[in-house]
Each structure stands twice: as structure tokens, then as C-alpha cells.
């Protein structure tokens with residue numbers, strides 16, 4: 561009995577490590593994985609443009625003054641910086657880290673976070689959800705910055 565204990569303990573520790581490893585691997589994402597997801601969705605909807613996503617379209621979308629949303633938030637730049645390299649500001653004045661991946665390398669890697677904010681912000685700015693193409697273009701632009 562005495563001798564077995566260390567083996568059992570080692571087994572438990574190994575199992576815990578394996579579980580932790582698996583969990584983080586399953587949860588970990590990347591901007592590239594987000595792009596793949598939106599590309600798949602765009603294909604399914606038959607709206608993926610020839611040539612795929614475009615940083616140029618993403619830039620235009622980011623800077624545009626949209627209609628259909630809340631009058632106080634006509635543009636992504638209302639809260640995010642004038643350019644993705646700038647620090648933005650919430651409506652209550654709290655700073656928002658830059659959107660450019662080069663400045664904020666942790667962005668666009670947590671699918672839940674990305675989807676939550678796209679939904680919320682697209683509704684505020686456009687009065688509707690963003691399409692997979694708009695999301696893909698947006699992230700493509702941010703990766704390029």
C-alpha cells in the first residue's frame with residue numbers, strides 16, 4: 561500500500577496535466593482560425609467574393625460612416641481609434657487598446673469574445689449583424705496593421 565501511493569499520485573498529476581493541455585488546446589484560437597471560420601460561413605452563404613477577404617474593404621468598412629444603427633455610434637472609429645493603431649475610447653471614456661494586431665497581439669483569438677463584440681458593435685453601428693465577409697475583411701485589415 562505504502563509503495564503504490566507515489567504511482568497513484570503521479571498518475572493523477574499526469575492526468576491533470578493531460579486534461580489541462582487538452583482544454584487549452586481546444587479553447588486556444590488564432591486570428592487565422594477566425595478567418596477560416598468566416599470563410600466557411602461565407603462559402604455556405606454563397607457570398608465569398610472572388611479573391612477572398614480584403615484588407616482594403618476592411619479599411620473602408622472600419623472608417624465608413626454607417627446608417628441604420630444608433631446615431632451616437634455611426635462608425636467603428638467612434639470608439640476604436642481613428643486608425644487601428646490608435647487607442648480608442650468607450651462611450652464612458654475608458655481607453656480601448658488598439659485594434660491592430662501588431663499593437664494588441666491577443667486580439668481575434670478568442671472566438672467567444674470576437675463573436676460577442678462583433679454582434680454588439682455591428683448592431684450599434686449598423687443596426688444589424690455583420691456578415692461573415694464584413695467580419696473576415698475587418699480581421700484581415702487588422703492583421704495587416
Ligand code: HEC
Nearest residue numbers: 633635636638639656657667668669674677678681682685
Ligand atoms: C460603442 C463603442 C464601440 C463601437 C462603436 C465599436 N466597438 Fe468594437 N469594441 C468596443 C469595446 C468596448 C470592445 C471590448 C474591449 C476590448 O476588446 O478592448 C470592443 C471589441 C471589439 C472586438 C473584439 C476584438 C478582440 O479583442 O478580439 C471586435 C472584433 C470589434 N470590437 C469590432 C468592431 C467593429 C467591426 C465595429 C464597427 C462596426 C466596432 N467594433 C465598433 C467598443 C466599440
